[in-house]
Amino acid sequence: MKTKIYILLFSIIFSTNLFSQEQKMTDAEIASFKQDVNVVAKKIKTLSTDFVQYKHMDFLSKDIETSGKMIFKEPNLLQWQYKKPYNYSIVFKNGKILINDEGKKSAVDIGNSKIFGRINKLIVGSVSGNMFDDKEFAISYFKSKGQNIAKFIPKDATLKKYIKQIELTFDKEEATVVQVKLLESSEDYTRIVLKNKVINAKIDDSVFTN
Amino acid sequence: MQKSTIQFLLINCFLAIVLVSCGSVTKNYTPKKLDKTSYEIPYFAEPKTDYVYKTNITVYGHEMSGIFIAKKINDTTHRVVFTTEFGNKLFDFEISDTTFKVNSIVSELDKKILINTLKEDFRLLLKKEYLIQEQFENESDNIYKSADGNRDNYLFVSKKEQKLEKLVRSSKTKEKITITFTLENDIFAKKVVILHQNIKLRIELNYFKSE
Numbered sequence: 001m002k003t004k005i006y007i008l009l010f011s012i013i014f015s016t017n018l019f020s021q022e023q024k025m026t027d028a029e030i031a032s033f034k035q036d037v038n039v040v041a042k043k044i045k046t047l048s049t050d051f052v053q054y055k056h057m058d059f060l061s062k063d064i065e066t067s068g069k070m071i072f073k074e075p076n077l078l079q080w081q082y083k084k085p086y087n088y089s090i091v092f093k094n095g096k097i098l099i100n101d102e103g104k105k106s107a108v109d110i111g112n113s114k115i116f117g118r119i120n121k122l123i124v125g126s127v128s129g130n131m132f133d134d135k136e137f138a139i140s141y142f143k144s145k146g147q148n149i150a151k152f153i154p155k156d157a158t159l160k161k162y163i164k165q166i167e168l169t170f171d172k173e174e175a176t177v178v179q180v181k182l183l184e185s186s187e188d189y190t191r192i193v194l195k196n197k198v199i200n201a202k203i204d205d206s207v208f209t210n
Numbered sequence: 211m212q213k214s215t216i217q218f219l220l221i222n223c224f225l226a227i228v229l230v231s232c233g234s235v236t237k238n239y240t241p242k243k244l245d246k247t248s249y250e251i252p253y254f255a256e257p258k259t260d261y262v263y264k265t266n267i268t269v270y271g272h273e274m275s276g277i278f279i280a281k282k283i284n285d286t287t288h289r290v291v292f293t294t295e296f297g298n299k300l301f302d303f304e305i306s307d308t309t310f311k312v313n314s315i316v317s318e319l320d321k322k323i324l325i326n327t328l329k330e331d332f333r334l335l336l337k338k339e340y341l342i343q344e345q346f347e348n349e350s351d352n353i354y355k356s357a358d359g360n361r362d363n364y365l366f367v368s369k370k371e372q373k374l375e376k377l378v379r380s381s382k383t384k385e386k387i388t389i390t391f392t393l394e395n396d397i398f399a400k401k402v403v404i405l406h407q408n409i410k411l412r413i414e415l416n417y418f419k420s421e
Contacts, residue, residue: 055297059281059289060260066295080296085418086264088275088295101266101275162298162316182297190297 022149025141033141033148034132036175041130047072049127049197053082058187070127070194077208078124091210092123098210105210126168126180127194137166146172235364235380239346239353249340249354249365251374252397257282263402263415265292270410276300278415280336288336305332331404331413334379335389340365351375361386384408 025033048071055064068082068089081089091098097108125131132139136159137152152166162184169179176197183189254261265278279291286306293299302313310329319325340363344355347369354365358379366376373396379387385407392401394417404413 053297055277055293057279057291059283060279061258062260064260064262064277064279064297082295086416088264090295099275101273104266104273106273184299188299 022142022144025143025148029143030141033143033170033175037132037170038130040175041128043200044072044128045074045200046203047127047197047199048201048203049194051195052193054191054193056189056191063191070123071203071207072124072127073203073205073208076124077205079208079210080123089210091208093208100210122166126166127177131168143172147178148172235362235378235383235385236346236353236355239348242345242347242352244342244345245352246354247342249342249356249367249374251338251340251365253374253391253399253402254280254288254336255282255338256397262418264418265416266414268410268412280332288332290332290336301328303329303332305329305336307333307337327406327409327411330379331387331389334363334377334387335402335404 048069050067051070052065052067055066057064066082066086067084068080070081071079076092078092079089080091081087087100087102089100095109099106099108122131125134131137131152132150134152136155138155139153140151142149142151148170150168150170152168154160154163163182164185165183167179167181167183168177169181170176171178176199178194180192180194181189182192259281261278261280263278265276267274267276276295277293279289279293281289283289283304287309288305290301290303290305291299292301299314299316301315301319304311304313310333312325315325340354340356342354342356342365346353346355350370351366351368354367356363356365360381362380362382364378364380365374366378367374373391373393375391375393377389377391378385388403388405388407390403390405391399394400398417400417402415404411404415406412
C-alpha cells in the first residue's frame with residue numbers, strides 16, 4: 001500500500017515536472033524554429049503517415065480511440081482514412097470532398113462549405129507544419145525536452161466557437177509534426193498522434209479516389 | 211348522373227382512406243391482462259458505460275454521419291453528444307424525462323424544429339422506466355402501452371427472448387416514431403434504428419468498440 005502511494009506521489013511530481021518543463025521560446029529561438037520547419041515543409045511533395053486519434057471528453061470514462069492513415073500530395077490532394085474500428089475515408093480533391101463511409105459514397109462541394117475549406121487548409125497546414133504565416137491565428141511558441149510546441153488561437157469569432165486552440169507538437173530533430181491537438185474547450189479536445197511518417201515517397205493520383 | 215357517380219366514388223374512396231388511417235394503432239393486437247405496471251429498459255442505463263455509436267442520419271435524402279455518444283451522468287440525466295468522425299462536436303445536450311439543456315450546437319444545426327425532434331427521439335431512446343397502463347399481444351410479442359401526454363408509447367417485448375426489441379411512439383391514430391433494437395446481450399444494443407413516419411428522418415446507430 002505504502003509503495004503504491006509513493007509510486008503515485010512520484011509519478012505526480014514527475015509529471016508536473018514534465019509539464020513545467022514547457023517553456024516559452026525566445027525571439028531568436030522562434031525565428032530559428034520557424035525556419036527549420038519551413039525548410040522541411042517546403043521539401044514535402046508527398047507525405048503519408050499513420051495516425052491514432054483520441055477524442056477526449058471530460059464526462060467519458062475513456063477516450064474514444066480511432067486510427068488510420070493520412071496521405072497528402074502537393075498541391076492539395078488529401079486523404080484522411082479511418083481503418084479502425086470502422087472504415088471511413090474522406091478525400092479533398094479539386095474543390096470537392098469525397099466521402100466513403102463503409103462503402104456508402106457521397107460528395108460535397110467545398111465551394112458551398114466554408115467550414116470544410118478551412119478544415120482542409122488546417123489539416124494540410126497542421127500535418128506539414130506550415131501554418132506560421134496564417135493570419136487567422138495568434139501564435140505562441142514553447143519548447144520542452146526534445147519537442148517544440150506551437151499554439152494557435154483563432155482570431156475569427158466563428159472559428160473560435162468551434163476551436164479554442166490548436167497545438168502542434170514538433171519533433172526537435174526532424175522539425176516535423178508528431179502531434180496535433182484541437183481544443184474545443186478546456187475540458188474537451190481531439191488529440192491526433194502521427195507516426196510512421198514517410199516523406200516524398202511516390203504516390204499516384206489514383207490514391208485520391210473514394 | 212355519371213358525374214355524381216364519380217363524385218360518390220371519390221367521396222367513398224376518401225372516406226375509406228380516412229377511416230383506414232384513423233384506425234387505432236392497436237387494432238391488430240389482442241388486449242391482455244396486465245402482467246406488470248412498469249417496464250425498465252437497460253440499454254442506456256449503466257452509469258459506468260460510455261455508449262459510443264457510429265451514426266448515419268438520412269434526412270429528406272441527405273446523408274450525414276458522425277459519432278453518437280450517450281452517458282448517464284446522474285440518476286435522472288444523460289449527456290448526449292454528436293461529433294463528426296474528426297471529433298468536432300456538432301451538438302451537446304443534457305436530457306432527462308423532464309429537463310433539457312443545450313450545452314452547445316453548431317449554427318448549421320441550430321434550428322428549433324430539429325432540436326425539438328432530437329429531444330423527443332433521445333428522450334424516448336434513453337428513458338429508463340416506462341409506466342404501463344394497458345397490455346396487448348400479437349403472435350410474437352407482448353405489447354405494453356405507456357401513456358405520455360397526448361402520445362402513447364408502445365413497448366414490444368418478444369415472447370421468445372423476453373427482450374424489448376421495438377418501441378413505437380404514436381398519436382391516438384398514427385405511428386410517429388419507431389425505434390428498433392438489435393441486441394448484443396440482455397442489457398446492450400449493438401444497433402439502434404430511429405425511424406420517423408411523419409417526416410423523412412432515419413437515424414441508425416452502430417456500436418463500436420474503441421481500440
